[in-house]
Amino acid sequence: MRSELRLANPNQRRRWRARDPEDKPAEVFPRRFFLLKSLMLLLFGLLLLQLARMQLIEHEAYQQRAESNRLRIVPDLPARGLIYDRNGEQLVQNVPIYSAGVVAADVPGDKFLVVIDELSRETGVPAADIATKVAQARNSDDPFTPVIIKAGLDESTLFRLRERQAQLPGVQVLAESVRNYATGALTADVLGYVGRIDQDEYARLHESGYQLNDRLGKTGVELTYEQALRGTAGYRQVEIDAAGQELRTIRSSPPGNAGNLVLSLDLDLQRQVTEYLMTAMAESGSQNAAAAVMDVRTGEMLSMVTLPAYDNNVLTEPVDQEALPSLVNDPAKPLVNRVLAEIYAPGSTFKMVTGTAALQEGVATPSTRITSRGAISVPNQYGGEPAVFRDWSALGTLDFYGGVRMSSDVYFYYLSGGFGDFRGLGAERLARYAREYGLGAPTGIDIPGEAAGLVPDPAWKEEAVGNPWYLGDTYTFGIGQGYLAVTPLQLLGVTTAVANGGDVLVPHVAREIVHEDGTVITRIERQVAHHVAVSDENLAVMREGMRQAAVSPGTAASGASRLVPIAGKTGTAEFGPKRADGKHDTHAWYTGFAPFDNPEISVVVFLQKGTGAGTAGPVAAQILDYYFARQRLAQEALP
């Protein structure tokens, strides 16, 4: 009870504490209370120290981090530029769609699975796919750009997602703009399509401002003129909440204008060429075909048709998942552009090159006369049977014009390889001229995916085939067979150069890039890739030969227009193994230009199966007739 007494009086207590020995339990209290008080100060002191470090010393850095939490830069793209044909027909529309996206950085870790599960249920996209995409974005250098989970939401999904946005942090409904190609398959190979950026493209382009969910031109002019069509992005700085929802725009810089593209393509002509070619394809049993029309003065492409074609709307978002597999797996390969991506032996159309080279090199003159008895035979240098090189008929004695007009193979065997006392060009010189005309290298057209083709020569054969070059190789080369391979577009370039006096032009399907109001930003100018080293006199000889060919009984008469005089050349090129009857299947070629005196356009027609005169020629005639009939109508309509 003594202790209680002491404690009852604080004054006494204090005095006694100083005196009393420590082992009396009651005396322990003041000392241990002192400990508790010290602990109190110590703990609050620790907290204050840490707070001072965070709030006073490192405040700036934390402030920065809070700001970058709150603020986000959202790129603001202008509406993608439109594309028109040369007559102002609109070929593509921008269509708004709604897409479900996920901002990886805004999905809280503890809700990751829930959000993905819910989103999967709403959109029908497998949860595993969503998880992969989001995880990838989360580990990328840009976890703030929404990754698109499903493009093109139907209305009920759209409303449900909007309603439930609060429960689905990180999920966003995005308004996007996609392409709709009004003319579909008719222009697919020229326009290409716009698709979602893939990983490689992103890696290459994200420095130029492309985002993870961006779309861009994948092929065609959509790809070539991507920069102009896309325009320059502006940005908006927005305030967002933790779920990534935009609350308000803090500042913004408006996007620059995107350019509209005006093509040189003539939609009406394109439609007609397609129709003619389709009919011919069906009649000839060809699996594929191609045709193109070029302005020989400018290099502008007026028409470019490859068959079978594909509908580029299938590949545009929202991608048609049902049509896609059959498109990709179609054995007819509709995705291949046969005008410029496939190579074939040009057959007799190549005689334009052999002929002009021979004239220029003095191997032949217009009056050089050679007799075709139906074939020439060359003694085998290793003994045995002599090799026989056939003409398509015993055509008798022909001058240069006759050689071209009748497309005599024997005549051109002489010019290329020589025979007896007649000295030919030889493979090397012929190859040089072929290259002069732009063969063996891409033309540089403004559509991606062009093939280079092949111009053979002895060095190439030694290297690639491993055999020496024989005289026979020169002969087949001279008539456009053997190793030589060209794209229809390259051949069209040869015809164009013959027509315009020797300019191999860079073909282009775009004429100009214009502002919305029509003012021209960029004009795609005539560009000469190469001037062929053949004099115009010699080219004129070839033109005259081709004019005669296009007049009955010339070999190219089937391509003649009823409206204007033309110059033309057929080709019937053997391909594949020999058939049972000992003959080959043949590709059908026709190329020419018109009007003869003042050339405007050149044409090339290719069908996988058929003959130049029988199959390809009539298509060329239809094209030329349509073109000049329409021109005449237009001129008559003028006062």
Next chain:
Amino acid sequence: MIARTIRLRDFDPLLMLAALGLVTLGAMLIYSGSLTRFGEPDLTDLSHPVSRQALFAAIGLGLAIVFTLFNYRTLGALSAGLYIASLAALVYVLIVGDETYGSRRWIVIGGTQIQPSEIAKLIVIIAIAKYVSDNQETLGELRVFSTSLALAGIPAVLVFLEPDLGSAVIFAAIWLGMVIVAGARWRHIGGLFAVALIAIPFVFLGLVSDYQRDRLELWMEPEADAQGAGLPTLQAEISIGSGGLFGKGLTEGSQTQLDFLRTETTDYIFSVLGEELGFAGALALFGLFLLLLWRALRVAETSADLFGRLFATGFVVFVLVQTFVNVGVNVRLLPVTGIPLPFISQGGSSLITLFVGLGILESILIRHRRLSFRDFYV
């Protein structure tokens, strides 16, 4: 027993005012923290956190008055029953409790979530105070020392299993603070610490769940999962740091208002204060806490008996350690553990428990004077 008188003059208004100041500050922070999700409060709408907190504060204040008038010594007599009841509640919550954020801590009664561990803290203080004050002479004996340890140890293990490591630490701290003040031998305490130190690696490997191990790793390096489990920790840190000296202003903090902060009216309410009221706000908060603790410690020093003294000590340790752990988690001095900030965090169980504790302190205060001869003759 010596006859004692009740002197209402000895009621300590400062103690109550400090508490009310904290509750008011807390209500402001709850208001700000719940603005995004609940909008402006309507005091008649009890689903709004601010209204609920006000209601709980009113109930708490009423109970504080009841417990002030109630003789605290009677609580000692009731302590055994209360203790057993609270253990039962802790076992019950483990079996059927509501699970939130991966742990079972709540029982739902009549639509209201009750957190038994908060109430148990007060009851354990009462039980230890009773047992130790009854056996103070023999506290030096290992048997008594160990029994007192068990009184805190059993509930500590139960809450640890919820799992609620934070509350387990609070139980341990309460016990430690009380027996030290009661005069336990340093030898025993030192021995216990040695055992604990040796046990730590084994406990870490065997007993601590993956959940807790993950939390510990996150504390060391929250950036490892910055968008996931590390997010609350990082965002709390950013909130506080960005508050600076004077804060961004109540309801003006982007971290709080744009929902970057999680559990911003409970576990991370201090981060709201740090962001919106800044270092100055934290100083004010700590000032109020120190005032409250100082006045509570004064109760311990003036108590007429050992039971009251130990109860007050336990209460001080309870509020002190719980505050330190909560704020420590917010400022990343301690690994993540979800315990409320006394008087501030939204939550009825904690608030009412604290006010009952304050009532008991006042009860001790107004009963601390003995009738003396002086009283008769003056």
